[in-house]
Amino acid sequence: MTARAATSAREPLHVDGEVIATKKAGAYRLLTIAAPGVPARFRPGNFVALTVAGHVARRAFWIHRIKESSAFGPTLDIVVEPRGPGSRWLAAQPTGTRLAVTGPLGRPFALPKEPVSCLLVGEGYAAAVLFPLAERLRERDCAVTLALAGMDEAHLVSTLEARRSARAVTVITADGSVGSRGTVGEQLPDLLRRSNAAVAYAAGPTAVLRDVARAAETCGAWSQAAVEVPGPCGTGLCHGCPLPVLGEDGVPRIVRACTEGPVVRGDRVRWAEL
Amino acid sequence: MTARAATSAREPLHVDGEVIATKKAGAYRLLTIAAPGVPARFRPGNFVALTVAGHVARRAFWIHRIKESSAFGPTLDIVVEPRGPGSRWLAAQPTGTRLAVTGPLGRPFALPKEPVSCLLVGEGYAAAVLFPLAERLRERDCAVTLALAGMDEAHLVSTLEARRSARAVTVITADGSVGSRGTVGEQLPDLLRRSNAAVAYAAGPTAVLRDVARAAETCGAWSQAAVEVPGPCGTGLCHGCPLPVLGEDGVPRIVRACTEGPVVRGDRVRWAEL
Amino acid sequence: MTIALGPVMVASGCGGTGRELAPFLDLDGVAFVTRSVTLDARQGASGPRVVEVSGGLVNAVGLPNPGLEHFLATELPWLVRAGARVFVSVAGSTLGEYADLARRLSRAPGVAGLEVNVGAPDETGLDLFEVREPYHAASVVAAVRREFPADRPVLAKLRPDVSRVVEGARACHEAGATAVVLGNTVPAAFPDGRPGGLSGPAVAPVVLRCLTETARSLPGVPLVACGGVHDAASARLFLGAGAVAVQIGTALLHDPTTVARVAAELGDDA
């Protein structure tokens, strides 16, 4: 009975990681973390579970980017919005802090087999998960339209970089401080039409995910939603992160968001029960 | 019902303190702490109770020195030996760390009314408490002999400074790495005789305190021991730090080490029960 | 009788004799529960009395107290002069001792009320009257109530034992307890195996369960929550779940200004 080095390239690792850079990004904090072995297993839509000092429950964060670093090998970036005790603690950690990192975790985004048009809609910190997806889609010659939303300019993720990852970028803020003023919901029909998307990918608060799923269904597009359901482990061990879905057989089920998700088909989620 | 500003100059305060300097000192860590109002109330033998992140129980530390600092007003120094979770955490804190500080706490050393000879015996980190005592005694024209002991050179407190505070300084290490090789116990009779002490003050492990108390009694000298009994609060609220003593009336009692002590007459402690 | 406890009380055994708390809290008007007082003086336990564990403390202090006589002569008058609303916690080995304590305390000037400690985590070790069954606890409360003026409150402090707490609260209330305190420490062990009681934030979810079950089953009984309160948020949790007041113990050992801070914050709510 020993700790095993995960053999399959798909299996997550539990490693002793380290914060190697930290910087402010609007209302968020961008952390670069060395977590040996984790970046190589990454696929867009994965997340990591991090240990927060003094807390039993792990905290989940989308993997925003994999970077090469000369000193540490490949590293991963996460975007932290400081709000509760765990996220505030993480956001305050200096370079050099050691962190237990488990990942990559969860089902990644499903990619279209053909080079179709894709609409990526992200609101708040969760938009972070869409950037590596956009790159992967571009590599597959998909036309990527990226819509980034937030309550104001400070709550937008990496807008500058967005221009590099996507063919078209739309920015929406609730207060109109940058981009167009309004909500994702209002602009969705237009976005779907203009992008002519065959697949819509969504990340953000439940309302955004639901709106995208419904709008996509109306247009006959597929949708994929990156769902966040609170849960203590992130590894599938506890069944503590219930996600109400409809099975392929049409039967309502509750699955583990961290393991059967967090990325799920938008038309499978029973949004009213979330 | 409000938090009150302690009115009596003798009463302890509970304040938001800050680590303003930290440096290695052999096996120990010397922390300088700003704790507004605490230094002004200090008398030699007092200690402070500090909050350690993530822990319910407070940790007690002898006040080693009061210093003037231009930016922070008077500050206090403590000597931390990193061994358990609390002391390791403290020793690792950088400048700027905020710490809840309660103090000064406990009964201080009783000072002789006349300018008599005094022997101060300290082993390990606890010797820290003797330095401000030595100064106070010198101010009262007492002849101070200071004996500092430790298992090796790294476990001696401020030996350099000792020369300034005391007329005679003896250094004893278990491994003979500096000073004379041996234990305090072995050298006590000699120390008492040479110093011709009317009062012996002791700080260190229980064995040292007991040896000093007994040797003093044999010589007809008074003794004062700075006792460390584990307890969660340090403020006298919980009765969690039992110190077995003999009352003035000869009746065995258990008193609170943090409040009726930590400095007690050596001949009053029932050492066998500690 | 309406009981005005104030929303935040000092829990038994965690406020020293009052003097040690005074530098950090103006006791004027504060509901202060003394550590448990017995007829005769008790030394308390000699070994390690309190150890730290995850999220709390395990203690077996052993009820050190100077005995009723000495308490009446020294500690009580000081507390009364400081303006505290003094609730004397009483503990005894027989029903007769409880009755005695109540009778003598009823004549002492300045006693606002009594708290009957019928929830110690290990009665045998303490040589206390055993309250294994709810009717035992109720008989203690009845003995005290008979000897103490009907216009002053008698609180019954129970173990936070989910499987018996509703029955215990009902029995104590019927026996005359003005309010029921939920509760004392949770029975636990020190790392070395000795019996003790667990307190602090770790026990809050257990106390909350006792409170919700009791409040639902006994809507007419005033309940005081005690266990793990350390800030205004944790106090509000209990007050929101039906407690008329909270007591604060362990948190005072961590930060002696806790009662003052929580009371001030809750005062701001009103």
Added chain:
Amino acid sequence: MTIALGPVMVASGCGGTGRELAPFLDLDGVAFVTRSVTLDARQGASGPRVVEVSGGLVNAVGLPNPGLEHFLATELPWLVRAGARVFVSVAGSTLGEYADLARRLSRAPGVAGLEVNVGAPDETGLDLFEVREPYHAASVVAAVRREFPADRPVLAKLRPDVSRVVEGARACHEAGATAVVLGNTVPAAFPDGRPGGLSGPAVAPVVLRCLTETARSLPGVPLVACGGVHDAASARLFLGAGAVAVQIGTALLHDPTTVARVAAELGDDA
């Protein structure tokens, strides 16, 4: 019958289906207790199932499981192939259901033993057979024991309720339990007042008390400790107090390599 449990087991409900643990622990030879399985599939609770509290978690997962049939068809064979020593945790609403579960599991290849969940923190909410009194728990154990081969262990998992645990352990042992697991979660409440069970380091002192009292009163009964084990030191505390093995639950949610690490460190002791 001697029982070889190995000193460190995976606690019920905290090892997923086994597959999710496999990247972090070579299951070969590991005593793995499944989450509690019921005859029919259960969805589990829909609201927040687990919240973090000081030193632990409060959970009311609601026994989500695919039902016995599906479990036998998919999860069990996978665990057996991985080499795990599978202890199936069983839960039911009637004695008949428990008997049924035991009978059908006795025929399934690769079941090392059973664990009878007679200590859920809130049976009513779960529609489980109520085990308020020790003889209720014993009747469940007896029903299971009758249907399960005598040469394979049946563990009885109790609530860590100090006031009843000794009686409960005695009754279950007399009813045929090979060993008694102390225990399930401590009855508690979520911050919003819903009933749940407290687990993690916060409960270790409570479980230790249950263990020391039971070990002293029932020296012949093999006891397995469960509650708050998170490193070798906490495991040794229980093993030193008389447990033949420890189970690890919550700590796996915090660090999925815990069982592997603790087992390795304890192995170094030997």
